Amino acid sequence: MKMSLVRPLLTRRRFSTSSENLVASVLFERLPVVIPKIDPMVYAFQEFSFRWRQQYQRRYPDEFLDKSDARGKGDYQIDYVPAPRITEADKSNDRRSLQRALDRRLYLLLYGNAYGAPGGKPVWHFPEKVYESEDTMRKCAESALESVLGDLSGTYFVGNAPMAHMVVRPTEDQSVSTSFKRFFFKSQVIAKNEFNIGKCEDFVWVTKDEMMEYFPQQSEFLNKMIIS
């Protein structure tokens, strides 16, 4: 059977893939905490329409408007100073903290021994695990994340299906002889501010642009897989 592996993303295999190795890796993301910046054109138009409408709005007497200030019992709020959108982690560029880049998504990257890394040296990779006869690939991915984080209380796996895959062909200096498929599963951070990341030498939380520094060869694949 001819293997037509013209591009790493095409899979036109004719034989059964039972002898292949499958790796489940997890794209662990933290959703944005603050709304993103507004385009000046959008804001200008909305300001214009607000002022235009206000020209024709009726002006009511002040004592009438003050009647809405009466508050019922049990409706407590304290005056507060809004927290700044650019945190100290932003200024110090501390990539290990989750408080950085609050208006973008952050993804977890580990530095350690990955499956299929060239020469067995530590590289930057997503949390992953080789598939070994579990029920589904999603369970494999969950156990991968569990081994890194300790427990899955702060995570939510989105759906049973993988979100993308890549076929990794072996080169000469790699530790693995056959090519294997890496499936990505999406999971999101739920209601947790910090994690204890174990089982690796180093970890970072990066935005999409910074991730391109860590994976220069796969930039177009990552551009397709991650929107922002």
Place this chain on the structure above:
Amino acid sequence: MLRLLKPKPIPSGHHLIQRCAVSGTAKGKAKIKAGQALKRSRITTKKPGSESKPGGPTGSREKQERERLYEQCLQAPTPLRYLTQKQREREAEREKLGLISKERQREIDMMKKKNEKYKVSEKPTIIGTPGLDYVSLGLVDVEKLPKYELTVEDGRRLAKEYSRVLMRKHRARQAAESTLLRLKKEAIEALPEGLREAALVPDLSPFPVNRFMATLTPPIQGYIDQVREAANKISGMEKIRMLPRKKPVILFVSTLEWDCYLQFACME
């Protein structure tokens, strides 16, 4: 079997009066001018002659105050009146003749007043509560905003740019989402047989309830504890502290952006 139709009863005399096209009734002959108070909206206080007021003069003063407030609200003015072209020309001609209508007089008085509320705002205004609006929070680059006047042509130009920007973003997002779906389909097809059926099972377990929604400002550590202890301390009183006074201006919520953002954040 043929059935004879009942002859339609001729309405007595109604077909001779001009009929309204929609409701089928005779149109009211007394036309109401624009801006004139509708008769229904006047508050008619029936003063029964036999009843005597308990409070005496104070009672009627309060009542007068209330009546005055109602009047002010019902006849609340606008800084700019909405007039058609024909009405504007007519007003200009009348002014040449020296006749000034009541509304026009009111407009002139308002322009002479010092209060800023009654004028058309010249500078860009703050939308929403003063501390928590987009400009002071740094969400908008004030320098990059285009300059514009409050005219129709400028409005049209701004609207075209706005539409262009949003459509570009929308199309980009649609393309990115279809790419995601395509990648997902390919990934599922690349799975071996048994795992593929497991992946195709839709995951109907409910979404986590505490998934954090992006807000205007980041959450303050320990705020909820402050609120709780303050509430416990002063559980007898009506209210702890008044919030800074907010005028009920129409709050500025860009629903278009918000919907797109919602879709974006929760998408699989």
